[in-house]
Amino acid sequence: MWPPPKGVYLDEYFNLHFPPETRHGDNLEPGLDDILDPHWTAYPPQGLPVGINIFIQRYWMWGVLNCKIFAMLGGITGTVSIMSMVFIGYDRCRVIVGGITAERISTSQALLMVIGLWVYATLSSIGPFLGWGHYGLEGLLITCSYDYIKKDWLNQSFILYTLISHFIIPMMFVIYFYSKITKAVISHEVELRSQAKKMGVDSIKQNKNNQESMEMKIAKVALTNVLLWIGTWCPYAIVVTIGLVGSYSTLTPLVAGLPSLLIKTTSSLNPLVFAIAHPAYREALAVEIPCLGIGTKPQSKVANKTEVTATT
Known part of the structure; x- marks a missing residue:
């Protein structure tokens, strides 16, 4: 393409081109100071941004209030997604480890858990609207989330609370529950093999086709869920931690933006794992x-x- 066009553009090979002096925050509309940290505007343009409004503008175009609402809804649904995995792990642990003597969760108990989970997630995400914490634009400037760049104590304490209560503690519970499940399944398999050896048979399972036992399938689903959960949420937690400790030189818009996009896929990946396995x-x-x-x-x-x- 010659002569090359001026400004930021994509060529026919989808390569991003821009003048050397161009910055990520150029041409932003006024009035975004409350949600835009100057850290993000110091970088050159990053691509490729995604989002509905990218077809019209390359940055958030819905205003300050909608940015904060968008971030709050992301906080609520993200918390529900994380805590749901904890509750599912708890229920499975009771049933599989406890065996036939375990008391199953009733429909009313499950409903109360779901309602309590959504209430807790909502209450824990409205803090920035009440002065505790802050919501703002993320690195690519097309989505909004927790603002882990601001250095004031109110904001950092909110981010620290969210990191501990919505990631570290739930991760410990998830690992604990599914570890007990896996341990119980392995112990059951060893016991069956021992009994089969005493009886002088290859297997005492009812499955004549020597297919994989239900217990082993459950163990594999458990392990897959834990690895999936850790793999999707850890990158974002690392980015937030970097923001907390103040190592901003490593937080380019892409480094900050991609983990955020990754965790949004969790709502799609978890049902697929359950449905398939x-x-x-x-x-x-x-x-x-x-x-x-x-x-x-x-x-x-x-x-x-x-x-x-x-x-x-």
């Missing part, structure tokens, strides 16, 4: 939402009863 989840999905069910829809009780009668 957990038979009970697939069956429930096929019953409640047949169009999203994976595999054959389970027969109804009436059909099962008819089949049993006919066989008899």
